[in-house]
Amino acid sequence: MPNIKRLDPGASPLHYFGSELRRLREAAGLTLEQLGDIVYLTGSMIGQVETAVRIPKGEHVPRLDTALGADGALLRAWEPAKRSRLPAWFQQTAHMEETAREIQVFQAQLVHGLLQTEAYARAVLGVMRQPGNGLDASVEARLDRQRILERVEPPVLWTVLDEAVLYREIGGREVMREQLARLLSYQDREDVQIQVLPFTTGEHTGLKGSFDIFSFPAQASIAYMEGYEEGWATADPRHVRARSLRYDLLRATALSPVESARLIAHVMEERYAHGPEPGPDPVA
Structure with a gap:
């Protein structure tokens, strides 16, 4: 008889998801391999998901739910489970992103996670x-956060980026071309506004670092660093008010969204559009 690992549904949301998956699979009279054949996954992978050893991709969950006739049960179990892919300290922030009516962002170093490729x-x-140390799961969790921008009623996302963000070459030229093109793709959306704080501004109210402000329909705003x-x-209303003033001054100092798009397009063309990726220095 095979050694079947016992599950503890209360150990974590991922363990609960795995236990629900096993319960539904066994109720359907399917082996791991049979379910795998239906949803185009290996039986081994499904077994690892059931035991919370492996985290499924978000795209797998609807297929599993449909194949098992779960009527949305797995989808509902996945909502809290998917946050488990995030660091524990960030899970509350992800919840704020999901429930906010407006998100105001200042980024001094990087493109904000909600806008990253x-x-x-x-x-x-x-x-x-x-x-291999959980990188795939972390990347998918970050991209999954971006689904809030695809909702019928998404939050308003207002982003101010320091110009340095456009020039900091993260991942190489091709990655930066794609990333700047992603920023430009939001030009026609009213609910996503992107401004660039130019180098010529000099000193500004965001010199102490990046921060976010979350505004909600029925609760106090929250400032986050x-x-x-x-x-x-x-x-704390005093801290939120002070941070909001800093943000208003940053937004007033930054280029307009239209001017910012022109600058982003210029940097993409001038810095990243031509020439091969730089290789290693030649050996003398």
Whole structure:
């Protein structure tokens, strides 16, 4: 008889998802391999998902739900489980993104996670990470956060980027071309506004670092800053008001969205559109 690993649904949202998947599969009278054949996955992979050893991709969950006739049960179980792919300290921030009516962002170093391409996100998240150490799951979790911008009623996302973000070559020229093109793709959307704070501004109210402000329909706004290993959030009206003033001044100082798009297009063409990727220095 095979050694079947016992599951603890209360251990985490991912364990609960795995236990639900196993329960539904067994109720349908399917082996791991039979279910795998239906949804085009290996039985081994499904077994690893059931035991929370492996995290499924978001695109797999609707297929599994349909194949098992779960009527949305797996989709509902996946909602809390997918946040488990994020660092514990960031999960509350992801919830704020999902529930906010408006998100105001100032980024001094990087393109904000809600606007990153997959390749750009992979380069950022891969820094100081051992190969294969959960990178795929982290990248997918970051991209999954972006689904809030695809909703019928998405939040308003207002982003101010320091001009340095356009020139910091994350992942190489091709990655940056794709990333700047992604920023330009939002030009016709009223709910996503992108401004660039030019170098010529000199000193400005965001010199102390990047920050976000989340506004909600029925609760106080929250100011948020991210550190290396954790984030800091506050709903203290004094701190939120002070941060909001900084943001208003940044937005007033930055280029308009139209002027910002012209600058982004210029940098993409001038810096990243021509020539091969730089190779290693020739050996003398």
